[in-house]
Amino acid sequence: MLLRPSTLHSGITRALAIGTCMTIGFAANAQEAAPAEDKGLMEKITVTSQKRVENLNEVPVAVSVLREDQINSAFSANIEGLQALVPSVSFRKGNTNRNSAITVRGIGTISFSVAAEPSVSTVVDGVVLGRSGQAFVDLYDLQRIEVLRGPQGTLFGKNASAGVVNITTKRPSDEFGGTAEVTLFQDNEYRLKTSVTGALSDNVNGSLTVLKSQFDGYIDNVYNNETTNGYDKEGIRGMLDITAADDTDILFIFENVKSNDNCCADLELAPSNRYVTSDAAPDSTGNGDLDLEQRKIDHDFETRTIDETTGFSVQVDKMIGDHEFTSITAHRSWDNTEFREGDFTSTTGSIPLPVNFGSVPDGGVGFQLHDTGVQNWKQTSQEFRIASPVGGDFDYQLGAFWWTQKSERNFTRDASCQNNGGQFPAAIGTYLTESLGVVDPSEAQINQFIADENLSCNANDIVSATAFMRTQFDNWALFADGKYHINDDLRLLFGIRYTDDEVSYSHDRRSNDEYKRTGVGVRSFETNYQGETDETNVSGKIGVQYDLTDSSMAYFTFSQGYKGPAFNVFYNMADADALPIDKETSDAYELGYKYASNDLIFNAAIFRTNIDGFQANNSELLDGVTITRLTNAGSVITEGIEFDLMWQVTDDFTLTGGLSKVDAEVDEFKCPVTDANCTGRSGADLPFSPDLKYSVTGEYLWELDNMNVILNSSYVYTDEMYAGAPGGTATAIDLLPDYGILNASLAFSFDDDAYRISLIGKNLTDKSFVTTYSGDNFRYQIPRDADRYFGVQLRANF
Secondary structure (H helix, E strand, O other): OOOOHHHOOHHHHHHHHHHHHHHHHHHOOOOOOOOOOOOOOOOOOEEOOOOOOEEHHHOOOOEEEEEHHHHHHHOOOOHHHHHHHOOOEEEEOOOOHHHOEEEEOOEOOOOOOOOOOOOEEEEEOOEEEOOHHHHOOOOOOEEEEEEEEOOOOOOOOOOOOOEEEEEEEOOOOOOOEEEEEEEEEOOOEEEEEEEEEEEOOOOEEEEEEEEEEEEOOOEEEOOOOEEEOOEEEEEEEEEEEEEEEOOEEEEEEEEEEEEEEOOOOOEEOOOOOOOOOOOOOOOOOOOOOOOOOOOEEOOOOOOEEEEEEEEEEEEEEEEEOOEEEEEEEEEEEEEEEEEEEOOOOOOOOOOOOOOOOOOOOOOOOOOOEEEEEEEEEEEEEEEEEEEOOOOOOEEEEEEEEEEEEEEEEEEEEEEEEOOOOOHHHHHHHHHHHHHHOOOOOOHHHHHHHHHHOOOOOOOOOEEEEEEEEEEEEEEEEEEEEEEEEOOOOEEEEEEEEEEEEEEEEEEEEEEOOOOOOOEOOEOOOOOOEEEEEEEEEEEEEEEEEEEEEOOEEEEEEEEEEEEOOEOOOOOOOOHHHHOOEOOEEEEEEEEEEEEEOOOEEEEEEEEEEEEEOOEEEEEEEEOOEEEEEEEEOEEEEEEEEEEEEEEEOOOOEEEEEEEEEEEEEEEEEOOOOOOOOOOOOOOOEOOOOOOEEEEEEEEEEEEOOOOEEEEEEEEEEEOOEEOOOOOOOOOOOOEEOOEEEEEEEEEEEEOOOOEEEEEEEEOOOOOOOOOEEEEOOOEEEOOHHHOOEEEEEEEEEO
């Protein structure tokens, strides 16, 4: 059912009124759009995946491209929604964006450590982001998204051992224009975006984009009868493109994006036995059946993320003779505060009985566990490149890269006192010795002190500790990449990169309880850890490219990937975590084929990648709470085949799609020496790596006398996937079911697309699915797109 005025929140009504006024006001000055390109000809798809502007069909790299029109037709504001259109990419959703992660071909780093980096690099307008979560907040003003699959160590290097997500935004135009856009969805969700661009002087072009979006959420909290898992975002991006001279161009970019999201609470899809009579208890037997219709929680502490990203960059492009020199200088800061419900109930913090981990209320007493984490990242980077002219026998690029990131994080856990193993009297004995000077206190002395001070250790006795963590990453590199034309059809490919990494950290955890009592997930001992490590690496690439015909080519490459060392720095860090985690390296073999004609682009790749020192999490039960410990888990292999297709079937019908068949598994698993219960085994699937994923999108255009009608429909299928720790045995608990999603939109375009109205349908078959297993045998993430919902978008171009 489409939106009804009677169901709209007053805030949505105001947003619609404001947006409509903006649309009418801007549209009053709408200019006639440029004539459409000749039909029957596929536009030339350009990419910058090799840090040059090249045609997609000429690049000897497996790269998927989402163009501006594809992004707009998906009506998704972030990577979580858009990744479904790239079959080789999967998205692991966390409670916050800082804990979410991207995997490419089954490879990605999923870690809570603040001293570890992702395996998939995210690059926005040439600037490498230290954590992928910085790009998960919102995406706007996009020209294209390129996903480079496999190691990209030569040109990108930083965090690119599994792949690169290369995001390019639109540059300012020298002609005045802009867009006003209002998007409304059911359940009080709206997005507003306004952008304007044009010449500010003879040699300066500028653009400004402002956005605002809000969503009440789609999960009901029965504890307070409120809706959660929504968002509230606002942002601004300004760009100046200055032609400083005939041979020099300078691009300034500034952006600031803020969000306050009550997202993303874990859902109980299998019985946790923590509150069996709650209205939010799942309809599940616990024998492997998941309650995929569950949309309720019972939480007395709201999971929320407050986030602000500020970025500034300067790119200078200058011709030096017939060579092009490029400099990109950037600084970014990222403030992220998370509030997390960790006990997933609303009944535990007030019970004056000892915690015993039984079923609640059938004889068990649960526990409270609430987390608050505040973190600030600051990164500065500088890249220099010089590129030769193309068209000669030898094309090459030489470059230098420097990058530093500092972060400060404090994390506080407030949890019920724990005494299932004698922790309470042990803590009091330590207090008597260290604070009161009692040497070797007896049991009687301890009990007497507890009685005198009226102390207890029950579920309603909340104890806490705070960890203060600091990290610093320093990276510099020299790189070269080239292509030698042996003849008109045959080219030799090569590249090399030297990388130097340094990582340092400190960790200081202090108990906030006067008597140093232990809580569920709260250790009693304090820490004073610090350490540093460094690593150097030389990675290379070599290959050949051959033009089979004027419209097709094949290539073969051998490339190496590298990800720097790390430490497992997290809240409950212990002695075993103080040791450095070694680098992650990979060797990749890829055979590709590309074909391009006036109406068809087809790309295919066969690949195999061997990764040593794979940095991965292994789940472990600690003090009654599941944690994930980062280790060098051993060696893994990912291999498979991929297809991409863009086909102008007729003058009016366009078909795009892709398929990925990937087998990503453990070759040799190394269990952490601290985990005696580790069940790692060779041959196990890697997490968040579906064996099969494909997408198909069709768009049909009807040209009528007074308007155009555009029907767009997409189907995305994702095979079942394992979501546990690497090396584990897949069970019904951590094996996520397969699913297929059908989306569609119907747009009415007027006056050469000066105005457009789009009717949007998401998940038309109402197929419920789950994307993430979070642990504890019951916690999962169900996204917004797992329900059918509808919307409308109004857009004016001027």
